Amino acid sequence: MDTLTNPAPGAVVETEGADRPKKLRFATVWLGGCSGCHMSFLDLDEWLFELAKYAEVVFSPVGSDAKIFPDQVDICLAEGAVANEENLEFIQKVRSRSKLLISFGDCAVNGNVTAMRNPSATVEEILDRCYLELADLSPQYPREPGIVPPLIKQALPVHQVVPVDVFLPGCPPSAAQIQSALESLFTGEAQTAKLKFG
């Protein structure tokens, strides 16, 4: 049904020369999420050195100073749901510049906490509740055009906005799960860690 998911194992590993693998261009992006998935990514600890053998981090809120998402990214982890117009624009850019996009964590996979606003209220009601009703001092909307992006109607899982190749659920996915998912992409071997939501 979905020809895009689960690409052939090892599909993204390209070799350069006879024996030396070319490093993959690796990125992580942070949409509407709590950054917990990125924290979990940092929990990879010394395996980050292993990661560095395979990949060059070209964009990441926790691993790079790059401010502009570069072209020709091989693998990109996307944390968070698509919650506002900036997320929406950004993930489309990310998708068009990345070979393989991974929904990283529950918010990206199914909306999770970010999408908990969806069932109960409209954007206006949410803003009223957060910034007027519950405000302690000077209740007002955060309105800074060009700086504070407006919310979209519903916070959406990434794959409802752009195609996603690999799904890595978990809130957050454990370091072991992240490692297993990335290793399987680098080496072409099957994943060892079990999937788990929450």
Next chain:
Amino acid sequence: MAVVTLTIDGVAIAAEANASILQAARSAGIAIPTLCHLEGVSDVGGCRLCVVEVAGINKLLPACVTQVAEGMAVQTNTPTLQSYRRTLVELLFAEGNHVCSVCVANNHCELQDMATTVGMDHSHFAYQFPKRDVDVSHEKFGLDRNRCIYCTRCIRVCDEIEGARVWDIAFRGERVKLIAGLDQSWGDVEACTSCGKCVDACPTGALFKKGSTVAEMTRDRDRLQFLQSAREEHQWTR
């Protein structure tokens, strides 16, 4: 008791003649996934996860309510069935508001486990984000309708084991709703004996003990089976 022989996934099995395919399979160590089935109460065949292929029958049959028969050849885990099951679980996730990370049943949830079992890493279907409410009017327990998958286990344990019939389903289709009494607040339903069997029966985080927080809600399923066997076989200790 008459005995019949059949094959399940190619394995020859002897089963009691009135056993279901599910019972026969499980007694032979063959796992068939289920969500609405609960040992000790009647089956409704609603979740459809246990559908199996039976040679010579051109439709899929729910293993929980289909009796074994002599010479039956059952397949429980073909690629088609695997893909159907995954789709069914995806449909369930897209239907309700299943936010595992903030759910009392996280790590103790049969729906969450089922996603792992069927290999579901995301739902292909558009999430419905339905607006549903939470009922915490009961002194000891709570009902979070966001997590309800309408398996009706609570209805059946309350009706068949406790004999109180507090729970029922109201409305239909996507608007179905688990109701207490005559769609009252749970706390107002005098028929409720506060026995908590429904809470033990719930596969997800829909019914919970008050005060349990994320991932704290565990269930005592053995209690339900014990009550059933106590009643039927007069084994009063466990």
Next chain:
Amino acid sequence: MDGHELLDLAEQCAQAKKPIRVHCCTSTGCQAARSLEVKKALEKRVQDCQLADRVEVVGVGCMGFCGQGPMVELDSTDPQVTTTHYEKVTPEQAPSIIDTIQGGQTDALQGNSQHPFFAKQLLIVRNHSGKVDPERIEESIALGAYQALHHALFELTPEAVVQEISKSGLRGRGGAGYPTGLKWATVAKMPPGQKYVICNGDEGDPGAFMDRSVLESDPHRILEGMAIAGYAVGADQGFIYVRAEYPLAIHRLQKAIQQAKQKGFLGSQIFGSGFDFKVDIRVGAGAFVCGEETALIASVEGKRGTPRPRPPYPAISGLWQAPTLINNVETFANIAPIIRKGADWFAGIGTETSKGTKIFSLTGKVCNTGLIEVPMGISLRTIVEEMGGGVSEGQVKAVQTGGPSGGCIPSSYLDTPVDYESLAALGSMMGSGGMVVMDDKTSMVEVARFYMEFCRSESCGRCVPCRTGTVQLHDLLTKLVEGRGTAFDLAQMESLCQVVRHTSLCGLGMSAPNPIVSTLRYFPEEYQALLQPDRWRIPATVP
């Protein structure tokens, strides 16, 4: 009452009829077109002209040509007056119809009884519809009602009745076409004890109104059929399950049951035999799924109307776990004629596998809307183009049969004979008899969406694929119709159709994808035309 008395009574009732009968349709459709006012005006004119000694105005059931209602028929045995029918009669025109009896003129629209709409029909089930006042049992008795029941009770053993039905080749008219005789034999062979007969009158397909018409027009036909069934299978209690949306049918059934009881055709010791049979009405509460037999039984029991897995089939364990014979209204309506005229007569009508006639409610863009009863095996073309008169503008594009469980048959297959197997082979089904004609302006994707919306709102919610799958299918169709869908959505929809079809608990869910599957099969280009280019999933860029 014995056989002779019944025949005498029939004779008396026939004698009591006046030579000129003015039949005025009082069924739901014509009532909505002011037929009760027409009837009043007719009656008043008869009074005013002092014709009451030879003319009577009779409120009758459906005459079939519903789109042209109110219908009025001058049914005359007087050689001076010819039998004529009038269409679209207004209360203002009504008096002049009476005047024609005395040589006057009328500006009422005179119908053509030679029109294929009437001429191609073969009336078995509906042969008394539009001829008798459904609220007066005498009218039905005059035409022979309850004689078949008497014959069965005194001339035939229960086994012989079952055999006769089996031999006739009658198949269930509810849609699936299960052999009626086999069903009867199953219930009859269950050990003696409490058994039930249920008449399924929970007709709910959009555009279908055959059963309503039969119940409103000739209720005694159903009661007689049920009583014969009760005798054949050994049941002493019958239930007619009618949807609450049919108040006139319920009213007329109540009256008919009461009158039949008074005459001793229902109740204890019918015709002085040892056979008891009571009939009660159960009124549905607005759920389409209660047309499914196990849901209907749950509803009769007073429970929530949801289906349960079969087996056990109701014939083995049905109402209150007793063996239960459950047949559709039209099936029961065929019983008395079969008993009266014999299985061979019935088996001589129709095709090899589908015997007798079938009623269709012909609706949609077709010129002649109404009810038709046709012999099995007639071609769809005859029905749609000759009887229905085709469509008013453009071309016939497709015919939908079988309601939300059926499918759309494209015009290129119009020569298909109407029988259970041929329709099923085209991916549709006989269904209960809804037939919706579509012209070339109709979007087939919209049609599929309409039926899916119906299934979505009528799913009972018990099983996952039907409850949630119909929601997703409807959303995907909406996305396509609104021009937001891609090839990916289409592929996903097709795949979901398979899951819903194969894993649903009851017929509602299993057949819910049919309208999509059949329109995709015959009109794929209409789906393709709605697809938007997929920005991301162009094959070349797929990682």
